[in-house]
Amino acid sequence: MADDQTVATAAGASNTGKSRLTFADVEVGATTAKAGKRAGNPYLPQIATVVDIIQETPNIKSLRVRFDDPGVQAGLSFEPGQVGQLGIFGVGESTFAINSSTSQASDHLQFSVMKAGEVTSALHELHIGDKVGVRAPMGCGFPVDAWKGKSILYIMGGIGSAALRATINYTLEHRSDYDNISILYGARTPLDLTYKYNIVEWEARDDIDAVITVDREFPGWDGRVGFVPAVLEEMNPNPANTIAITCGPPIMIKFVLQSLQKLQFGDDQIYTTLEKRMKCGIGICGRCNIGPRYVCVDGPVFSMAELRELPDEL
Amino acid sequence: MKFLTTDQLDAFLGYVAGQARVVAPVKDDKGVVLFRPWAPGMPVELDVLLSKQSAKEYVFRQSETYLKFGYTMEGLAAAQTESPEVAHAAATEAEVAAVDVAKAQDARVKAFETVVVDPVNEAPAQVIFGLRPCDVRGFVQMDNVFSGYGGFYFDPYYNAKREATTLVAVTCRDPRSTCFCTSVGGGPAGTEGADALLTQVEGGLTFETFTPKGEALGAFPGFAEVSQAQSLYAETVKETAASRVAPAFDLEGVRDQLRENIEHGDWHDLAMRCISCGTCTYVCPNCYCFNITDEIVETRGERMRTWDNCFNPMYTLETSGHNPRDIKSNRFRNRFSHKFWYYPDKYDSLLCSGCGRCVANCPTRIDIREVVRTMGSPRPVTVTGEEA
Numbered sequence: 001m002a003d004d005q006t007v008a009t010a011a012g013a014s015n016t017g018k019s020r021l022t023f024a025d026v027e028v029g030a031t032t033a034k035a036g037k038r039a040g041n042p043y044l045p046q047i048a049t050v051v052d053i054i055q056e057t058p059n060i061k062s063l064r065v066r067f068d069d070p071g072v073q074a075g076l077s078f079e080p081g082q083v084g085q086l087g088i089f090g091v092g093e094s095t096f097a098i099n100s101s102t103s104q105a106s107d108h109l110q111f112s113v114m115k116a117g118e119v120t121s122a123l124h125e126l127h128i129g130d131k132v133g134v135r136a137p138m139g140c141g142f143p144v145d146a147w148k149g150k151s152i153l154y155i156m157g158g159i160g161s162a163a164l165r166a167t168i169n170y171t172l173e174h175r176s177d178y179d180n181i182s183i184l185y186g187a188r189t190p191l192d193l194t195y196k197y198n199i200v201e202w203e204a205r206d207d208i209d210a211v212i213t214v215d216r217e218f219p220g221w222d223g224r225v226g227f228v229p230a231v232l233e234e235m236n237p238n239p240a241n242t243i244a245i246t247c248g249p250p251i252m253i254k255f256v257l258q259s260l261q262k263l264q265f266g267d268d269q270i271y272t273t274l275e276k277r278m279k280c281g282i283g284i285c286g287r288c289n290i291g292p293r294y295v296c297v298d299g300p301v302f303s304m305a306e307l308r309e310l311p312d313e314l
Numbered sequence: 315m316k317f318l319t320t321d322q323l324d325a326f327l328g329y330v331a332g333q334a335r336v337v338a339p340v341k342d343d344k345g346v347v348l349f350r351p352w353a354p355g356m357p358v359e360l361d362v363l364l365s366k367q368s369a370k371e372y373v374f375r376q377s378e379t380y381l382k383f384g385y386t387m388e389g390l391a392a393a394q395t396e397s398p399e400v401a402h403a404a405a406t407e408a409e410v411a412a413v414d415v416a417k418a419q420d421a422r423v424k425a426f427e428t429v430v431v432d433p434v435n436e437a438p439a440q441v442i443f444g445l446r447p448c449d450v451r452g453f454v455q456m457d458n459v460f461s462g463y464g465g466f467y468f469d470p471y472y473n474a475k476r477e478a479t480t481l482v483a484v485t486c487r488d489p490r491s492t493c494f495c496t497s498v499g500g501g502p503a504g505t506e507g508a509d510a511l512l513t514q515v516e517g518g519l520t521f522e523t524f525t526p527k528g529e530a531l532g533a534f535p536g537f538a539e540v541s542q543a544q545s546l547y548a549e550t551v552k553e554t555a556a557s558r559v560a561p562a563f564d565l566e567g568v569r570d571q572l573r574e575n576i577e578h579g580d581w582h583d584l585a586m587r588c589i590s591c592g593t594c595t596y597v598c599p600n601c602y603c604f605n606i607t608d609e610i611v612e613t614r615g616e617r618m619r620t621w622d623n624c625f626n627p628m629y630t631l632e633t634s635g636h637n638p639r640d641i642k643s644n645r646f647r648n649r650f651s652h653k654f655w656y657y658p659d660k661y662d663s664l665l666c667s668g669c670g671r672c673v674a675n676c677p678t679r680i681d682i683r684e685v686v687r688t689m690g691s692p693r694p695v696t697v698t699g700e701e702a
Contacts, residue, residue: 022473022477023477042469043469044431045431092607120633131429133429249634277629277632280606284467285603286604286652287622287629
């Protein structure tokens with residue numbers, strides 16, 4: 001018969017000091033935008049208005065939204081790499097990285113949406129002035145403070161750029177805090193490159209090393225051609241004092257991680273941000289787990305060292 | 315401890331029903347025992363050991379609307395009143411049709427200008443009567459998840475109902491062969507999470523309370539003082555029942571071995587006969603995964619959550635077609651690892667209270683005890699199984 005001690009040991013309980021919350025510990029009825037983790041109703045979206053729409057590629061739009069409650073918008077802050085649930089009442093919600101700059105949090109949030117399923121297709125139908133529901137910010141951002149003094153290498157593919165844009169902007173806005181900054185960005189074709197206005201800026205700056213590549217030759221493209229992992233190996237970045245951050249389709253991430261190992265990057269020098277099918281976004285509904293970690297609350301940012309501990313369910 | 319004579323049971327339930335909704339195990343005309351809202355005159359079934367489903371539905375609803383929303387249509391009326399003049403100016407039928415389309419689009423844009431959202435959260439006071447101690451522990455284990463244990467989020471929908479609920483347990487006199495509560499830290503007379511516990515003895519039931527909610531029920535005037543004989547009888551019933559629950563596995567080291575065996579090919583062999591029906595997840599008093607969906611008719615809609623099932627491939631299927639748990643054995647592994655490894659990592663407890671409903675109701679006779687014994691102990695090295 002299992003006594004309390006055996007159960008506690010088997011379950012890993014020690015004197016953890018963890019406890020449950022009650023209604024007295026939260027702001028009853030408040031959204032995550034108002035109260036963060038103390039939200040009394042983390043399922044309740046904060047109503048926002050679409051204030052700008054940018055057609056990034058033939059199938060990707062950036063939606064800039066502003067909360068209708070000016071106090072909520074003014075009081076908002078987030079970490080680069082955090083995400084939000086953007087949704088239309090009557091269709092549903094999906095998780096997107098917040099890709100606007102943290103420095104503009106009190107003015108707006110921006111999400112980039114690739115038209116793919118029900119929610120994203122409906123989001124593509126929106127006009128400026130339409131209402132959306134937003135639950136943000138959520139999840140954990142990148143440890144940008146811990147990276148001070150280091151070189152940063154961004155490796156991204158396709159719409160993976162959306163998940164890193166806020167972090168890129170952050171490190172560029174705090175440029176003197178970091179050593180070299182390099183950006184390797186690849187897409188299937190030149191048409192699929194997002195944030196072309198940022199690419200122009202990155203390429204023009206002499207304090208950023210930007211390498212843009214497309215998967216195969218394309219009429220009018222005189223830039224680099226090749227898959228991201230191969231181009232990364234050609235770039236042969238020096239791993240010394242460098243953090244590599246990657247985001248893109250799962251298959252790209254898989255090969256980039258292999259290339260980074262070949263290049264002698266340690267597991268604690270490699271970070272990625274993951275995507276999963278999500279519903280609640282607050283670590284309850286269950287589906288976005290990889291082993292014991294939930295992408296929505298423990299991630300979406302993970303170091304390679306953390307991923308090594310988890311089952312192969314990326 | 316108090317005593318309730320058998321003929322006072324209905325009066326007691328009637329007394330409780332005067333203050334709160336009573337939910338109790340009731341046998342339907344097909345002989346299936348389920349927790350149902352009780353009304354005076356309904357016989358409560360305490361002799362059948364386990365209800366077909368746990369009572370979790372009364373706190374964590376199988377399907378629950380949690381937001382209602384409505385788009386205002388003022389813009390539509392304005393767009394429609396503009397229409398006659400515009401239509402009059404159009405010369406041909408085609409032009410009229412074109413104007414109508416433009417008008418409809420314009421109306422849609424204007425009509426969707428504002429949305430009003432109302433959270434829905436109804437939590438009437440209720441007493442769930444006649445729970446088995448394993449089902450009570452099911453609530454305790456779900457409490458961690460929904461109450462932000464360890465710094466996570468607080469779920470107002472679950473907690474409103476949970477706070478308004480009193481749990482009255484009944485000692486299991488006659489455990490089944492599928493019961494294994496004692497292997498996971500419980501027992502047939504377990505009191506963890508219970509507000510009160512009844513034990514069937516000669517002529518009636520002993521009544522013990524553990525919380526203010528339980529004590530409030532003790533105010534029923536029909537209780538008698540318990541005799542020493544009745545009290546001793548209750549102790550004997552409890553001890554006898556505990557001795558009749560067969561040890562299923564040794565918890566020691568299970569979590570470490572699950573971690574160790576994560577890629578082991580035996581997961582494939584164990585999962586072979588699973589048909590992914592999800593019955594185990596629906597009858598489980600601890601499984602809490604849910605889906606969220608929207609429904610809308612015209613301009614009024616609802617957002618609801620509904621019990622989900624991690625055996626369904628759709629559960630993790632992404633829009634791109636990528637599925638992180640695309641083979642059955644990975645989904646199978648997820649449920650058992652969740653209960654004995656993932657959940658314990660986060661919540662310092664187990665996500666199984668040993669009721670055995672999954673064992674009794676599985677159409678292919680998959681037995682969680684066998685899975686834990688197999689994958690929770692050192693395995694001989696094999697090649698990882700491939701699924702056809």
